[in-house]
Amino acid sequence: MPRLLLLLPAAGYANQDFVAAAARLNIELVACADYCHRLAPGWGLPPLMSVPFDRPESALPQVLRALTQPVDGVLAADDHGLALAAQLRMALKLPGNSPEAVATLTDKLRFRRLQQAISLPHPMFVSILGDDANAAASLGFPLVVKARRLNASRGVIRADDEAQLARALKRARLIQARIQRDAGELGLLVEQFIPGFEVALDGVLVNGDLQGLALFDKPDPLDGPFFEETIFVTPSRLPAATQHELADAVTRACVAAGLTEGMIHAEARVNDAGVWLLEIAPRGIGGLCGRVLDATLGMTSAEIVLRHAVGLPLPAQAQAVAAGVMMVPISFSGILQGVDGIDAARSVPHITGIEITARAGQLVAPPPEGAGYLGFIFSRAATPQEAEHALRTAHAALAVRIQPLVEP
Numbered sequence: 001m002p003r004l005l006l007l008l009p010a011a012g013y014a015n016q017d018f019v020a021a022a023a024r025l026n027i028e029l030v031a032c033a034d035y036c037h038r039l040a041p042g043w044g045l046p047p048l049m050s051v052p053f054d055r056p057e058s059a060l061p062q063v064l065r066a067l068t069q070p071v072d073g074v075l076a077a078d079d080h081g082l083a084l085a086a087q088l089r090m091a092l093k094l095p096g097n098s099p100e101a102v103a104t105l106t107d108k109l110r111f112r113r114l115q116q117a118i119s120l121p122h123p124m125f126v127s128i129l130g131d132d133a134n135a136a137a138s139l140g141f142p143l144v145v146k147a148r149r150l151n152a153s154r155g156v157i158r159a160d161d162e163a164q165l166a167r168a169l170k171r172a173r174l175i176q177a178r179i180q181r182d183a184g185e186l187g188l189l190v191e192q193f194i195p196g197f198e199v200a201l202d203g204v205l206v207n208g209d210l211q212g213l214a215l216f217d218k219p220d221p222l223d224g225p226f227f228e229e230t231i232f233v234t235p236s237r238l239p240a241a242t243q244h245e246l247a248d249a250v251t252r253a254c255v256a257a258g259l260t261e262g263m264i265h266a267e268a269r270v271n272d273a274g275v276w277l278l279e280i281a282p283r284g285i286g287g288l289c290g291r292v293l294d295a296t297l298g299m300t301s302a303e304i305v306l307r308h309a310v311g312l313p314l315p316a317q318a319q320a321v322a323a324g325v326m327m328v329p330i331s332f333s334g335i336l337q338g339v340d341g342i343d344a345a346r347s348v349p350h351i352t353g354i355e356i357t358a359r360a361g362q363l364v365a366p367p368p369e370g371a372g373y374l375g376f377i378f379s380r381a382a383t384p385q386e387a388e389h390a391l392r393t394a395h396a397a398l399a400v401r402i403q404p405l406v407e408p
Contacts, residue, residue: 002310003028005063005071005088007053007081010034013287013357017302018077027306030071032063034080054180056084063088073309077302079151082106082282097282101258105280108148109189111253118256120249121276125191133165136190144224145169146189147176152286153367154179158193158224165190168225175369194278196271198222199236201250201264202285202293202301204308208260210251211314213304214293215243216285219388226367231391232289233324233384234296238270246275253280263305287327288355288376295323295352295380321380324387326395328356328374330402333365337401339374345397350381350390364402374400 004022006029008015022029035050049066051059063084073094076085083106086099104110115122126135136143145168147155155175159165172188180186198218203210216232236243250266263284269276283305284290290301297315299307307314328339339356346354356375358364364374379390 001026001028002072003030003069004306004309005030005032005067005074007032007034007074007076007085009053009078009080012077012080014077014290014302017288017290017300018306021300021303021306025303025306025310025312027310030067032081051084053080053084056087059084060087060091064091075305075309076283078286079106079281079283096261097259101260102282104257105259105282106149108146108279109187111257111279112189112191114253114256115277118252120253121274123192123194123276125189127187128169128190129187131169133162133169136169137162137165139190139192141165142193142224143190144193145172146191147172147180148186148189150176150179150371151281152371153227153229154371155188155368156227157368158226164225171368193224194269194271194276195223196269196276197238198267198269198278199238199246200232200285201246201266201268203247203250203266204263204304204314205254205259205261206308206314208255210247210254210264212247213263213315214296214318215246217384228329228367229327230329231324231326231388232285232292233322233388233391234292235318235322235384237384242270242275246270249275249277250280253277262308263301287373288357289325289327291353291376292323292325292378295319295378296321322382322384322387324379324381324384324391326377326379326391328377328395328398328400330364330366330370330372330374331400332402332404333369334363334402334404336360336362336364336374337403340399340401341397345377345394348390348394348397350379350386351377351394352380353378354394 033050034053051062074085074088076082086102089096112125124139142160145157155172157168159168200216202213214234215236216234217236220230266280267278284301294300296318358374379387381387
């Protein structure tokens with residue numbers, strides 16, 4: 001039986017999907033938990049150890065000491081454990097992406113420099129370490145301020161003039177400092193805003209070859225000032241030539257970064273000037289969104305990750321159906337009181353599932369501070385238009401009750 005070490009955040013959306021897929025595939029999982037969550041995770045799988053995922057230099061020897069039996073691979077369930085997983089693979093002499101490749105793709109500034117080096121289309125950008133916004137303003141507005149290593153649109157803010165830029169820099173700096181220990185050394189990335197239609201490509205690399213799994217349209221405009229994602233629908237309605245251009249750009253960037261194995265999730269914008277890669281994450285699609293692949297490929301993103309890790313067959317060509325997922329957005333910060341209308345939403349034609357993951361009494365917040373969602377809505381239909389319409393109809397049936405935070 002293959003044995004994998006899996007780095008699981010205690011509150012990760014997809015933890016149960018990994019555990020369930022491993023059971024189906026007869027794979028033994030050794031769980032490693034992020035130590036910042038002291039309470040016992042609700043996986044039904046006790047963690048072998050708890051270590052700080054965000055401090056690989058101290059976590060690495062702890063994990064190596066705790067491992068008493070060999071493992072066949074090391075994986076991270078989400079962004080938090082990617083750096084540590086890469087260092088563990090190197091220390092254990094296991095196959096997979098190197099720490100340098102992972103670091104290049106998980107740092108927005110390093111990724112922009114990579115694009116620049118290989119002549120891929122990219123916006124003009126600068127790195128801002130202090131309070132001086134003159135270098136950023138010289139790029140010309142509109143601009144986007146970005147925390148360098150955060151995900152889920154945290155610390156990403158559009159600025160249309162100098163006053164907005166000053167506020168965005170201050171806000172993004174505070175967000176980054178609250179979450180990352182080395183925020184003071186990182187600084188912020190500021191780049192020109194790229195207009196256009198946004199898409200996401202999920203694929204899997206095998207010996208450097210990219211196999212596309214799904215290309216998602218994001219039909220809701222993402223023009224700022226913040227960039228909360230909502231709807232993903234596949235197959236894409238982009239022209240075939242544009243889809244090929246995107247896949248080629250992703251392949252070039254992965255090769256240049258030294259990424260050779262595992263799932264990738266690439267974000268891009270498309271406009272009259274062509275395809276502009278926003279970022280590539282060395283992991284599958286986030287949250288519970290990976291379940292949408294079950295409708296088109298017959299298995300979830302978590303199962304694909306595990307199959308690749310142990311050399312099992314990967315999914316064949318996608319079925320001739322459309323599918324979509326909606327990350328239920330958070331309208332404003334506050335205490336969640338409840339979500340009503342779930343039964344009505346589930347009864348909408350083409351809706352295949354609704355998971356409300358936030359709990360009553362939980363503090364919720366949208367980007368740029370927040371990184372979570374209220375839940376996920378899934379659809380399957382004959383066409384992308386029908387799948388999208390079902391998601392919007394189901395969402396309209398929900399009544400979200402949030403108690404606003406009272407300012408002191």
